[in-house]
Amino acid sequence: MSAPASPSDSATETPAAPRAPLRSRLGFSGRTLVIAVPMLWLLLFFLIPFFVLGRISLSDPMLARPPYTPLFDRGPDGVLEFLGDLENYALLWADTLYRNAYLSSIGIAFTSTVFALLIGYPIAYYIARSPEPRRTILLLLVILPFWTSFLLRVYAWMGFLQREGLINSFLLWVGVVDAPLQMMQTTFAVQLGIVYTYLPFMILPLYANLTKIDDAFFEAAADLGASPLVTFLTVTLPLSIPGIIAGCMLVFIPAIGEYVIPALLGGPDTLMIGRVLWDEFFSARDWPVAASVAIVMLFLVVAPVMWLQDYLDRRGLKG
Amino acid sequence: MRKGWTLPILAGLGFVFLYAPIVALVVFSFNESRLVTVWAGFSTRWYVALFTDRQILNAAWVSLQIAVASATLASILGVLAALVLARFGRFRGRLLLTGMTTAPLVMPEVITGLSLLLLFVSMEQLIGWPAGRGKLTVIIAHTTFCLAFVAVIAQSRLRDMDKSLEEAAQDLGAGPVRVFFDVTLPVIAPAIVAGWLLAFTLSLDDLVIASFVSGPGASTLPMVVFSKVRLGVSPDVNALATIIIAFVAVSVALAGWLLYRQARRRARRE
Known part of the structure; x- marks a missing residue:
């Protein structure tokens, strides 16, 4: 090797690499190239878009292509002026529509997460305690439903919940109700849709966690005379908390920004921020306001994600 | 209360909840009537309607092209990212790359879609590329968010695999490129296939991101289906759903059977 080895090279897990043929030919190592390809792609198409988003959130809408004002402009005296302002953020703060949309998104996501946990936990626990091959099946x-279309799974509930739908037909036939219930276009329908479509995200981490619990714990609890319910509450449940947290986060976080479910199952009064953003962009064509809605939403989502990452890292370190 | 039955009953109800809407969807795709809730006799007319609907067929073709292209690109980039994160030790920007390969997993689609669209518009303004929006911009967007899923799967496989294999190859004089193609790649191939399939499905399934970054003439299947179901329930969508479900069910059953056979053969050998 002609050039002195950089400190980063020595940290590679490929200790024996006496040759650096690419480096001598190209002036940089193959290692750098391998790092650069995914790095540059993600910088350009994942990170930079957020800066563009931030920049446009400072503009005002304008009837032009693209439909927003430039951030800098040469004034009459030729001096470059900064034209951006926080007007859109002030609007988000002042207009109760946006504040309510953020709050109601969090509320709907929270309720749905709780119900997904209540439905998902017994399924995950049952699978974890099943013998093979039943477990795999x-x-x-x-x-399986996760691999079929998300959109079509939401659509499936439209046939169930509508006025002449199966649930209403059944209830009328049994005689529980005299008139069909209004279930479509309600917040309830949105929550149901979220629970339904995100249930696999709840079950899989729970299952992964529950299978890892050593059977000896259950046997010990039984030997000491604990009833199944007591065993569950004092042994299983505390040990499965990491799975519960991971599952809940995987449901809660994407549910906040959900658009398709409120658009198809929700009513006009079901406020969710993903839908507000969509309407600002596609109906009102106000790109700057849509961008600022996205920026605020980003912080709303990033906070729980960072907390989750930190939590998982700490658990991982403890073993 | 007999405890032994509580769990199976609760789990069973959970499975009913998971599958009842799907079963109803499939059953009513064979319904004669336009009403998707009143049974009026068996018929395959909605399948005929589906296969003569040019708009749906075109959109399905567009979706398929986009899904194959972005799954392939995402697999290549995702495996590179996984390799860098699992094998390259420390390097400048490691934390950044870790963040950028995990963040798309939880990023709300509306944010990804909007920010990418704004990027494309700004880029067009600045450098004239990409000129307009269409299949290419959707492929770029899908590659970016699918990449993260491939990277996660490939990374966990790389962490689990026996590193002594790679070390042995190195001791025998193979360079890093040769080690990767002759040793690492064959070992992690199943994970790459799984990642590709997941990316393919995610791309085929995406409505929100595609709606933002697509352009005229490049409507994907979910975009067309969404505009249809927004107006209400329509039986040809049931027919489409049934075809997709049947395809997925057969594939999953086949994969499950292969895995099961493999596991049994391995068990017998030991």
Whole structure:
């Protein structure tokens, strides 16, 4: 090797690499190239877009192509002026529509997460305690809907919940109700849709966690005379908390920004921020306001994600 | 209360909840009537309607092209990212790359879609590329968010795999490129296939991001289906759903059977 080895090279897990043929030919190592390709792609198409988003959130809408004002402009005296302002953020703060949309998104996401946990936990626990091959089959049954279209799974509930839908037909036939219930276009329908479509995200981390619990714990609890319910509450449940947290986050975080479910199952009064953003962009054509809605939403989502990452890292370190 | 039955019953109800809407969807795709809730006799007319609907067929073709292209690109970039994160030790920008390969997993689609669209518009303004929006911009967007899923799967496989294999190859004089193609790649191939399939499905399934970054003439299948179901329930969508479900069910059953056979053969050998 002609050039002195850089400190980063020595940290590679490929200790024996006496040759650096690419480096001598190209002036940089193959290692750098391998790092650069995914890095540059993600910088350009993942990170930079957020800066563009931030920049446009400072502009005002304008009837032009693209439909927003430039950030800098030469004034009459030729001096470059900064034209951006925080007007859009002031609007988000002042207009109760946006504030309510953020709050109601969090509320809907929270309720849905709780119900997903209540439905998902017994399924995950049952699968984890099943013998093979039943375990694999049940696991495939949980994953199967996940591989079919998300949009069509939401659509499936439209046929169930509508006025002349199956649930109403059944209730009328049994005689529980005299008139069909209004279930479509309600917040309830949105929550149901979220629970339904995100259930695999709840079950899989829970299952992964529950299978890792050593059976000896259950046997010990039984030997010491604990009833199944007591065993569950004092042994299983505390040990499965990491799975519960991971599952809840995987449901809660994407549910906040959900658009398709409120658009198809929600009513005009079901406020969700993803839908507000969509309407600002596609109906009102106000790109700057849509961008500022996205920026605020980003912070709303990033906070729980960072907390989750930190939590998982700490658990990982403890073993 | 007999405890032994509580769990199976609760789990069973959970599975009913998961599958009842799907079963109803499939059953009513064979319904004669336009009403998707009143049974009026068996018919395959909605399948005929589906296969003569040019708009749906075109959109399906567009979606398929986009999904194959972005799954392939995402697999290549995702494996590179996973390799860098799992094998390259420390380097400048490691934390940044870790963040950029995990963040798309939880990023709300509306944010990804809007920010990428604004990027494309700004880029067009600045350098004239990409000129307009269409299949290419959707492929770029899908590659970016699918990449993260491939990277996660490939990374966990790389962490689990026996590193002594790579070390042995190195001791025998293979360079890093040769080690990767002759040793690492064959070992992690199943993970790459799984990642590709996941990326393919995610791309085929995406409505929100595509709606933002697509342009005229490049409507994907979910975009067309969404505009249809927004107006209400329509039986040809049921027919489409049934075809997709049947395809997925057969594939998953086949994969499950292969895995099961492999596991049994391995068990017998030991």
